[in-house]
Amino acid sequence: MNQDQINRFRNFSRSVAVEVGALEDSFLNRGRPLGSARVLNAIGLGHENVSDLRTYLKLDTGLLSRLLRGLETEGLIETKPNPVDRRSRITKLTPKGDQEFDVYETLSNERAANILDRHKNARHLLDAMDVVTIALSREDITFEEVQYTSEIVAKCLSAFAAELSKRLNSGFDLENSGDPELSQMQHPHGTFVVAKLGDMPLGCVGIKGNGTSVAEVKRMWIAPAARGLGLARRLMVTAEDAARALSITTLRLDTNRILFEAVSLYQNMGWLEIDRFNDDPYPDIFFEKKL
Amino acid sequence: MNQDQINRFRNFSRSVAVEVGALEDSFLNRGRPLGSARVLNAIGLGHENVSDLRTYLKLDTGLLSRLLRGLETEGLIETKPNPVDRRSRITKLTPKGDQEFDVYETLSNERAANILDRHKNARHLLDAMDVVTIALSREDITFEEVQYTSEIVAKCLSAFAAELSKRLNSGFDLENSGDPELSQMQHPHGTFVVAKLGDMPLGCVGIKGNGTSVAEVKRMWIAPAARGLGLARRLMVTAEDAARALSITTLRLDTNRILFEAVSLYQNMGWLEIDRFNDDPYPDIFFEKKL
DNA sequence: TCATTTATCTGACTTTAGTCAGGTATTTAT
DNA sequence: ATAAATACCTGACTAAAGTCAGATAAATGA
Known part of the structure; x- marks a missing residue:
């Protein structure tokens, strides 16, 4: 890392x-010391019990x-013992x-809106902020198995489809792409x-999955703002572990050479090229x- | 500005x-209160006299x-009166x-390097940081007339040339582009x-300029990270004012339709399309x- | 059951940060 | 030359933040 880059970071x-x-x-300016204001805000954000606040x-x-x-005593909060454990308080x-x-x-919110509003293209600024947020909060990133029907999956899939449409100049449609049944993407099959x-x-x-020992990896996607942090590898590791837990022994996948980052990741993680299977x-x- | 965008800002x-x-x-952890540390750092960064520090x-x-x-008393700084004005101190x-x-x-520096190093592509993160830095520090942006030979001009021109090379698929070479003599780009001509x-x-x-009342606008460029903030307009206003101060009454310029932001800015600021003049x-x- | 642990509270501090009314030396303006 | 303004300092405060040693009440474990 050279000094010029470090200076940009420090600016x-x-x-x-x-x-x-x-x-x-x-x-x-609200007339309350910062300490109290911080506590009030933390409570408002949902940090309800005292040890969580601490x-x-x-x-x-x-x-x-x-x-x-x-x-x-300002009348802004009320505290009562936690009925589950009456030592702690809510x-x-x-x-x-x-x-x-x-x-x-x-x-x-007003400060935020103010800064965003004076930008002709707030999306550009927000994308940059996302990149920074993700880089700074790297430790807080989680990898979770979720229901295929959940809202966050819908968000991921639409972003995934939008990106493929852009990169495969042929366009892209989820439904033409081995679109799975709900049951294939959740336990016990997938x-x-x-x-x-x-x-x-x-x-x-x-x-x-379909109940056999062979299953397919589908819909692998990393948000543009989150690239370069090695998340794809961690995501694949999590998925492979989950597959093992479902007694799957062979994973297959299809992709396109245009998605060169993905292709080189697979090659890097011990995937072997095989013949077309669909x-x-x-x-x-x-x-x-093979797992 | 919608709530989703504001939430991204607040994250x-x-x-x-x-x-x-x-x-x-x-x-x-260095054992010194933040206030003192801040003062020490400010002095180290070159804020030497007391009122500047203040x-x-x-x-x-x-x-x-x-x-x-x-x-x-810690022996970290020395203070002496400013010889020019012995009330103030250095x-x-x-x-x-x-x-x-x-x-x-x-x-x-270590904190900065740490975060940058864990990014496969630190340039991506730094570009995002620049966008944020510029958006947050908008009030501190200055517009200055500088010597054509100064280092900052060289930086601008090479970035300008690199961008034109990319956008005009024909490539771009400063020297083939009405490259001015030094004297034309500084007072009293330009x-x-x-x-x-x-x-x-x-x-x-x-x-x-060339000493007549007609001069040319050249090398108009805005850094990618600084776009969308209306800087181009302010830059042009500054340049037009400077031209007036040099007794220039007519400004001309050439550009390429590929640079659509620039073209629409000129149209917006009262420039009229004329016949090719070079x-x-x-x-x-x-x-x-006409000024 | 009873010692131990846990979650929180209280009191008695110290340190840091911030404010403000003078005070001194120096410069500036008239 | 002298009043006013400026730059900084000191002393005497208050407020806020942070620390730490008990104390209390409830839960847990042997």
């Missing part, structure tokens, strides 16, 4: 630090306790607290794995892997 | 706030004074202070205007504007 850090500081100043905000138990007491915003939380939310950051979908891959219009290269 | 804010916080924690760090005079006293890092500043610099953020070049435009190979559309 970035400086500019966002200024922006963060300005937002905090606007919070302080880890989320990295606060000392004594300090947090006092801040909660403060918000309580906080909740009162209607007044809800109102105050909304004020903070509005301040944040599964669907999604890479996520919070609720932002970063990538996906499906295992399309008549789908889009693929022109086929792979197999 | 971004959250992730960078975490990163900023982590860097500050690593600073605190505005840069937005600190109260009393507070800054005390922080300086603290760094002095601070300087001692050798020990220099060392300590380097430690902070190393901490920052000038060269650069848009900058700090020392990052964001765009440029030249006025190529034999250069690249342009296919010509404009004129």
Whole structure:
């Protein structure tokens, strides 16, 4: 990494630090110290029990306790013991607290909208922000098996289809591409794995099974903003593990040489090229892997 | 601006706030309060006199004074009166202070390198960071007339040429493109205007004059990361003002329809299409504007 | 059951940050 | 020459943030 690149990174850090500081100043204008405001916001964002708040905000138990007491006497929150474990406690915003939380939310949203609005093409800026967000939050990316019918899968598949349409100049239609039955993409026959950051979908891959020991890998996709971080490999590892757990011993897949990143990943991960095994219009290269 | 976009912005804010916080924690591990560390770093970055420090760090005079006293007793800085105005004072890092500043610099650089290194394609991430940096620092962008021989102009011109090569599929060579003499691009005949953020070049435009009242606009370019912010218009306004100041009454320019953003900007700013006025190979559309 | 652990709270601190009213030395304006 | 303005400093504060050693109540484990 050369110094010029590091300087660009640090210019970035400086500019966002200024922006963060300005937002905090606007919070302080509400007349409440930042510590209390942070706690109030964390509660509003759904961090309801005290120990969750403590880890989320990295606060000392004594300090947090006092801040909660403060918000309580302001009438912004109510605290009651957790019925499941009466040692721990659950906080909740009162209607007044809800109102105050909304004020903070509005301040944040307005700052965001302001910066986005002065861009002729906010999409360009947001794409850049996604790239940064994902790079900085790399540790928080999760790989989960999800229901094929869930909303996040729909998001992934439409992004997947849109990208293939663009890259395969022939266009692309999911339905002409060995489109699986629901039952083939969920337990016990198959599964669907999604890479996520919070609720932002970063990538996906499906295992399309039929109860035999041979199954197919379908719909492998990584969001453009998430590329270059090695997520595809981790996604494939997760999928292969899931296949093994379903007693699948042979995986096959089809793809297109235009998707060169995918092709070289498969080659890299021990997939072997095999003969065409279907008549789908889009693929022109086929792979197999014994698990 | 819809809520989904605002949420993406706010996810971004959250992730960078975490990163900023982590860097500050690593600073605190040096055993010095953040306030002092900030002052030390500001001095190391070249903010030498006390009033400059005060505005840069937005600190109260009393507070800054005390922080300086603290760094002095630590033996990290020395302060002496400004010989030009003995009311004001100039601070300087001692050798020990220099060392300590380097430690902070190393901490920052290492964090940056760490995040960049885990990216297969750091250029992609850095480009995204530039887009964000420029969007957030929009108010700090300056438009300056500079010497045609200066380093920043060389940077702009090579980026300009690289982009034209890519977009005009015929390729592009500065020398075949009415390449001006040095004297034509500087006072009193012409000038060269650069848009900058700090020392990052964001765009440029030249006025190529020959002592008559007619001059030519050349080399208009905006960095990809800086597009969509309306900089081209501000750049052109600056250039037209500079031309007026040089007693130029008619400006002409040539460009290519492929550069559609530029063409529509000219049309928008009151330029009128005229007949071809040179034999250069690249342009296919010509404009004129009376000042 | 009873010692131990866990989750939170309280009190008594210290440190850091921030504010503000003078005060001194120097420069500027008239 | 002298009043006003400027640049910085000091002292005397307040507020906020952070620390830490108990204390209490509830849950857990042998």
